[in-house]
Amino acid sequence: MKRYIIAALLIGILMGVEICYVYFRWIDFGEKAKSLHHVQVGTFYYLWYDPHDIGQDRPLNWEYPKICDKPILGYYNSCETEIIAQHFKWISDLGINFIILSYWGHYNQTEWFEHCLVSTHGVFKVAKDNITNVKVCIMIEPFNWTDNPTYSYAEIYNYVYDNFVTRYPTVYYRYQGKPLICFFNDEYLTPNGNITGDKRFSIKIIGKQSYVDWVYTDLIPVVGPVPRNGQIPVTPRFDDSRFRYPNYTIDIDLSEGVYDNQWKRAIDYVRKGVVDVITICSWNEYPERTAIEPHWDADAYNHNPYFLYVKTKNYIQQLRGEPVDCELN
Numbered sequence: 001m002k003r004y005i006i007a008a009l010l011i012g013i014l015m016g017v018e019i020c021y022v023y024f025r026w027i028d029f030g031e032k033a034k035s036l037h038h039v040q041v042g043t044f045y046y047l048w049y050d051p052h053d054i055g056q057d058r059p060l061n062w063e064y065p066k067i068c069d070k071p072i073l074g075y076y077n078s079c080e081t082e083i084i085a086q087h088f089k090w091i092s093d094l095g096i097n098f099i100i101l102s103y104w105g106h107y108n109q110t111e112w113f114e115h116c117l118v119s120t121h122g123v124f125k126v127a128k129d130n131i132t133n134v135k136v137c138i139m140i141e142p143f144n145w146t147d148n149p150t151y152s153y154a155e156i157y158n159y160v161y162d163n164f165v166t167r168y169p170t171v172y173y174r175y176q177g178k179p180l181i182c183f184f185n186d187e188y189l190t191p192n193g194n195i196t197g198d199k200r201f202s203i204k205i206i207g208k209q210s211y212v213d214w215v216y217t218d219l220i221p222v223v224g225p226v227p228r229n230g231q232i233p234v235t236p237r238f239d240d241s242r243f244r245y246p247n248y249t250i251d252i253d254l255s256e257g258v259y260d261n262q263w264k265r266a267i268d269y270v271r272k273g274v275v276d277v278i279t280i281c282s283w284n285e286y287p288e289r290t291a292i293e294p295h296w297d298a299d300a301y302n303h304n305p306y307f308l309y310v311k312t313k314n315y316i317q318q319l320r321g322e323p324v325d326c327e328l329n
């Protein structure tokens with residue numbers, strides 16, 4: 001009789017231990033899943049494109065051979081609402097949380113600047129009208145092209161706040177509780193990282209210099225650590241050889257697995273609790289050939305125009321702990 005009682009007690013103890021083990025494993029898994037879903041994924045979005053000539057000031061248009069890849073939507077106009085809406089559908093389908101708009105100021109110095117400003121307002125309007133879950137924020141570029149450029153930070157903050165944050169409160173992206181505004185590193189716009197702040201915003205300087213808060217891409221030389229301040233970039237390739245000297249060419253035909261390595265590194269840092277923001281460089285920066293937007297690629301070993309798009313989607317699903325749609329290849 002005693003043996004049966006002892007056996008029953010042992011079985012009960014073992015079952016209790018197993019239940020506790022499963023319970024705490026479940027809690028640990030839940031916490032990890034929660035932390036992975038907390039990670040924000042953004043991408044840089046460019047809106048300077050127009051297939052028509054707009055004077056001699058079009059430094060970054062659909063100009064061949066500067067741009068050798070072609071979007072499956074064709075050589076589009078960044079102002080077109082149908083194009084913007086399709087971009088939002090794709091970006092949402094990827095599971096990207098926010099886009100960082102390249103912003104070229106509110107002075108219509110030339111037709112090109114005016115085009116970029118109209119496109120910027122168009123992106124926010126389309127995002128609002130289509131009730132997308134993809135949020136939008138602004139990255140101030142060095143838009144003053146005069147000989148001795150100066151910038152009024154108060155004017156920049158006020159324009160962005162009044163025209164984008166206030167007008168589109170459900171669209172504008174918030175980071176750490178405040179609307180996010182970014183500045184691209186530049187010797188005049190962000191001299192040695194010295195810019196005037198504004199308590200209404202979360203402010204990040206982006207680029208490659210030692211003083212930046214977030215790194216744009218590290219496929220080109222970066223001064224200082226990567227990741228930094230909880231952010232890490234991922235980039236499929238880099239190739240500015242058609243318009244810049246000196247230049248950098250990294251994985252031109254996408255056969256070296258650079259994008260895979262960048263994503264695996266980012267996910268590893270997320271799991272270690274080091275990173276909570278991943279920025280993809282880029283959605284549609286075609287001159288430097290970093291675009292993941294579906295496009296016909298002049299050099300890629302895989303001729304599927306959705307190659308980088310699908311790869312991005314799969315890694316974001318992996319990041320979130322969701323079933324992966326397709327094999328990563």
